[in-house]
Amino acid sequence: MFENLKPLPDDPILGLMVAYNADPNPNKIDLGVGVYKDEDGKTTIMDAVKKAEKVRWEQEDTKTYVGIPGEAAYNDAMHELILGKGHAALKDGRVKGAQTPGGCGALSMAAGFLKRANENTTVWVSTPTWANHIPLIGTVGLAIKEYAYFDQANSAVDFDAMMSDLQKVPAGDVVLIHGACHNPTGADLNNDQWDAVTDLAEKNGFTPMIDLAYQGFGKGLEPDAYGARLMAERLPEVVIAASCSKNFGLYRERTGELMIIGRNAEQTNISASQAYSVIRSNYSMPPAHGGALVRIILEDADLRANWEAELKGMCGRINDLRTLFRDKMNDRGHDFSFIAKQNGMFSFLGISKEQVHRLRDEYGIYIVDSSRVNVAGINSKNIDYLADAIASVLLQTSVN
Numbered sequence: 001m002f003e004n005l006k007p008l009p010d011d012p013i014l015g016l017m018v019a020y021n022a023d024p025n026p027n028k029i030d031l032g033v034g035v036y037k038d039e040d041g042k043t044t045i046m047d048a049v050k051k052a053e054k055v056r057w058e059q060e061d062t063k064t065y066v067g068i069p070g071e072a073a074y075n076d077a078m079h080e081l082i083l084g085k086g087h088a089a090l091k092d093g094r095v096k097g098a099q100t101p102g103g104c105g106a107l108s109m110a111a112g113f114l115k116r117a118n119e120n121t122t123v124w125v126s127t128p129t130w131a132n133h134i135p136l137i138g139t140v141g142l143a144i145k146e147y148a149y150f151d152q153a154n155s156a157v158d159f160d161a162m163m164s165d166l167q168k169v170p171a172g173d174v175v176l177i178h179g180a181c182h183n184p185t186g187a188d189l190n191n192d193q194w195d196a197v198t199d200l201a202e203k204n205g206f207t208p209m210i211d212l213a214y215q216g217f218g219k220g221l222e223p224d225a226y227g228a229r230l231m232a233e234r235l236p237e238v239v240i241a242a243s244c245s246k247n248f249g250l251y252r253e254r255t256g257e258l259m260i261i262g263r264n265a266e267q268t269n270i271s272a273s274q275a276y277s278v279i280r281s282n283y284s285m286p287p288a289h290g291g292a293l294v295r296i297i298l299e300d301a302d303l304r305a306n307w308e309a310e311l312k313g314m315c316g317r318i319n320d321l322r323t324l325f326r327d328k329m330n331d332r333g334h335d336f337s338f339i340a341k342q343n344g345m346f347s348f349l350g351i352s353k354e355q356v357h358r359l360r361d362e363y364g365i366y367i368v369d370s371s372r373v374n375v376a377g378i379n380s381k382n383i384d385y386l387a388d389a390i391a392s393v394l395l396q397t398s399v400n
Contacts, residue, residue, distance in 0.1 A: 127148055148162050217246055355393045
């Protein structure tokens, strides 16, 4: 029966990785793959993680299963990290969670849970959104619609258009919102806009699902959680899918968290039982290692301080790179001021697919066709080459 299968194209981002690795250009730059890189272009292991691994090695005394929800202490630590210690939803017993195989696992299990809650629900996603959102959600059979989000002309959130679309979302539908560092645009809601979306959700009765993959990479751990904390406090139902890939650097450990916030403790417990059933029928139980490292770091005062300082430095470096890139392009006569106003690792350059391909073919600069760049792939050694290449492509296009 296998002879009936047809080949599928490579994932566009992973395909870029293969092409980049095969490129002999000594000046090549990878701005496609979404991992944090340091000044030397390396994705190193965070110091706090290395220290936590030593503690883990010394303390671990079994390899038995961790259970469907994963390690309880990890879940508790993640809930406090995301919502803040003493949050009303935590005090009222309205939060249940599960350790998942990465943020992808959290999103996939959330979709399965939502399908059980209401098989006819529609999930609304931003235009644009992370490329894997629709496959992860659509695989379980949920309907998907899009709401306006990004103003290409001004490289900013088109909030009026967004609210106009969200006004149409009926009670019982789900709205997927990026908690911070919108991927792929880098354009985030401000606090007033979060307030307005929360007001609308409260009025019209739709359920937010917040994808919080980059807490700490935008404006900091606390500011990046503003929207999630607000909605969890004010709304009767919220789903949160979080990832430890970026802020703990645990990419290959696949460490995430699914949080379900219900109207009251009883409803939340019922909802959690359904979510755990979905998990059981998929991967049964999560891998333990990454969650244990996160729990060790968050429970140990010294390790947590070490981790927070390192994360703050990574966030600051990304913001500095945004400013540097803006200045370098300004020096070359091009206004990229929007880059410095955005958050997180990603931004659209706002150039055409043809220009993206010219950067790749002529200069060895690898960018997703949408013009999304990983800002963390820029450093002091490649910034001038990058700025010169973009300026050259823009000039040649304008001349032609």
